[in-house]
Amino acid sequence: MKIFSASKIREADETTISRQGITTGELMERAGTEVFLWLKKRFPDKETVFHVFCGKGNNGGDGLVVARLLHNDNYKVVVDIVEGTGNPSEDFTANFEKLEQNNLACNTNEAYEYKKHKIIFLDAIFGIGLNREVGAEAKEAIQRINNSAVKIISIDVPSGMFMDRKSDIAVHSDMVLTFQFTKLAFYLAGNCNFIKEIKILDIGLDKDFIANEPTQFFLTDRTEAHQRYRPVPAHAHKGTQGHALIIGGSYGKIGAVTLSSKAALKSGCGLVTAYIPKCGYTIVQTAFPEAMVLTGGEEHINTIAFDIEPKAIGIGMGLGQQPETQQAVLEFLKHQKTPMVIDADALNILSYNNEWLNMLPENTILTPHPKELERLMGSWEDDFEKMEKIRAFAKEHKIILVAKDAFTIVACNDRVHINSTGNAGLATGGSGDVLTGIITGLLAQSYSPADAAIFGVYLHGLAADIGVCETSKQAFTASDIINYLGAAYLKIEAEKAQK
Ligand SMILES: NC(=O)C1=CN([C@@H]2O[C@H](COP(=O)(O)OP(=O)(O)OC[C@H]3O[C@@H](n4cnc5c(N)ncnc54)[C@H](O)[C@@H]3O)[C@@H](O)[C@H]2O)[C@@H](O)CC1
Ligand SMILES: Nc1ncnc2c1ncn2[C@@H]1O[C@H](COP(=O)(O)OP(=O)(O)O)[C@@H](O)[C@H]1O
Ligand SMILES: [K+]
Known part of the structure; x- marks a missing residue:
């Protein structure tokens, strides 16, 4: 799914308005109606109290539409207009006037008893239009919302969250009902307290605009994953499903390479060879009899040489960083042409020898965790800078x-x-x-490097999402990811069959 910037979303609004021959007010009514219908379905009990906090921009306008529709449907509604939220927009004003016509008063200080009523806070103070630091009055409203013990639902975005820079204060939403597109800011680590769940509401924005407008950002959702997934051909045999070579392990860290090799095979490739130091030979052969094993070095790898022809190589897991190992890895990388995934200690070795990055074959996959990432490309100020650095780093090194x-x-x-x-x-x-x-297993099966990386990450997460429902998050282990890979594939197959 494409992710657009706030300015592109505005363009999508404008294009829709002109191509569909509707007014901005009609688009707001449509957006508000979608929120209303979702709330009505989720909270059928008419005793539910919706306390709507509105700013004076179009996000507040959406809030007023929702308040009116809920009120006319006999829900209990309280409307708070939050001061210090800019000049009233035209559509805010039009909807504000409609409140009175519908006998719905604002800022009444009406108090409902928490124990007697189910109260929902609807947050419509700011949307994607937030363009400066939140002032005192809006901050107070946000704090009041956050300090409540009630369920908080935000319209479009949690108020206070900037779309293009770090946010200091914002509503801590239980649910964000966002219009048409998901937003990049929702996925940033620094914003993780502001969002628990996201629901995208289709408000009928122009389909051609969405399909044709370019963007650099995408969410790997179900549809994107399905497009990349490749079922096993009926006439497949182990020779056509690809041979993966997993290089890693050192004394005390043979588990890492065992897990990796098993995962490669369970991702569907035909053959797996583990390349490890001799101390791991019996362990790998016993724990994972399906693997073939090659060795180099006693307690750590000191040379990497083999006469097999793998279709993909994964290197680095549990490898250690002995000087001999470092030398062997660099020598090995120098001559590589095979599609490759570089992880863990192999990444650290590359970080100390940065000039080697440009020698990697094009589209080599690097899989750093945050600390390894910092070692590779330096630190970042905030999530937006991190994202930009990641994009630029990949582009610069063609990886x-x-x-x-x-x-x-x-x-x-x-x-x-x-x-x-x-x-x-x-x-x-x-x-x-x-x-x-x-990812190495997928590469071996001839997935393109981009598809192997994008689909592999999705599949790994999906296995965990299915697994934790049975194991709990606490008791979930890396081996469980492997155990639930089959369930993840079956889920993807079932979803595809439903279409
Ligand atoms: N994306 C869409 O397709 C649609 C968007 N609509 C709504 O419109 C919203 C965007 O509306 P707006 O552009 O009016 O902006 P917002 O309502 O998000 O809020 C910004 C308003 O407050 C002011 N403001 C910005 N930062 C402020 C600050 N720190 N302190 C005080 N005032 C501040 C701005 O001048 C502007 O008037 C969306 O988030 C969405 O809720 C819907 O009405 C219709 C469809
Ligand atoms: N809170 C989390 N939510 C989702 N995924 C997570 C979370 N924490 C870790 N992960 C995933 O788990 C993996 C951890 O990788 P890494 O730190 O290299 O582990 P290890 O070195 O132990 O193998 C990554 O794929 C990461 O995206
Ligand atoms: K909001």
Whole structure:
């Protein structure tokens, strides 16, 4: 799904208004109606009290439409117009006047008892138009909303959240009902307290504009994942499903390479070879009999040489950083042409030898976690700078950068793809090793590097989303990602079959 900037969203509004021959007020009525219908379905009990906080811009205008529709449908509605929210917009004013015509008063200080009524706060103070720091009066309203113990639903965006820079104070929403497009700011680590759940409401913006307007940002949602997924051909055999080579491990860290190799095989490739130091030989052969094993070095890898021809290579998991290992890795990378995923210690070795980055084959995939990312490209001031640096770094070195985190970012071909699956159950040792295995396995199956990275990250998160429902987040382990890979594939197959 495309993610547009605030200015592009405004263009989408304007194009819709002109192509559909409607007024801005009619578009606002449509947006407000979608919110109203969603609320009505979710909260059928007419005793529910909706306390609507409105700013004076168009987000506040949406809030007034919703308030009127709820009131006319016999819900209990309280409307608070928040001062210090700019000059009233035309459509805000028009809807404000309609309140009186519909016998709905504002700022009445009407108090409903929390114990007797189900109260919902609707937050319509600011939307995508926030363009300066929030002033004292709006801040007070935001704090009042946040200090309440009631459910908070934001219209379009949590008020106070900037679309293009760091936000200091914003509504802590339980649910954001956002119009037509998801927004980049929703997925940034610094905004994680402002948002729990997102629901996108279709308000009928112009389909051609959405399809044709370019953007650099995408959300890897179900549709994007389905487009990249490749079912196993009926006549497949192990020779056509690709051979993955997983290089890593050192004394005490053989588990990392075992997890990675297993994940590669379970992602669907035909054959897996693990290249490890000798101390791991029995462990890998016992824990994972499907793998073939090659060795180099005793307790750590000191040379990388083999006569097999893998279709993809994953390197770095549990590798260690012994000087001999560093040398072996650099020598190895120098001659590589095979599609490759570079992770963990192999990434750290590259960070100390930055000039080697430009020698990597085009579209090599790097999968750093936040600390490794910092070592690679330096630190960042805030999430927006981080995003920009990631994009520029991938472009400069012609690589694919998978910046792992909640909402992992995949930067490739001057585009940024934000993943939508995964959960905090993945905050457990070895989950990154599994991801590298999955992406390497997909590469071996001839997925393009971009598809392997984007789909691999999605699949990894999906396995965790399915898994934690049965294991809990606490008890979920990296091995469980592998255990639930099959369920993730089945879910994708079932979704595709439903279409
Ligand atoms: N995207 C869409 O398709 C649609 C958008 N609509 C709504 O319109 C919103 C955008 O409306 P606006 O552009 O009017 O802006 P907002 O309502 O988001 O708020 C900004 C308003 O407050 C002022 N303002 C900005 N920062 C301020 C600050 N720190 N302190 C005080 N005042 C401040 C601005 O001058 C502007 O009037 C969207 O978020 C959405 O809710 C809907 O009405 C219709 C359809
Ligand atoms: N809170 C979270 N929500 C979603 N995904 C997460 C979260 N925490 C970690 N992950 C995912 O788990 C993996 C962790 O990778 P990494 O830190 O390299 O682990 P390890 O080094 O132990 O293998 C990444 O894919 C990351 O995106
Ligand atoms: K809002």
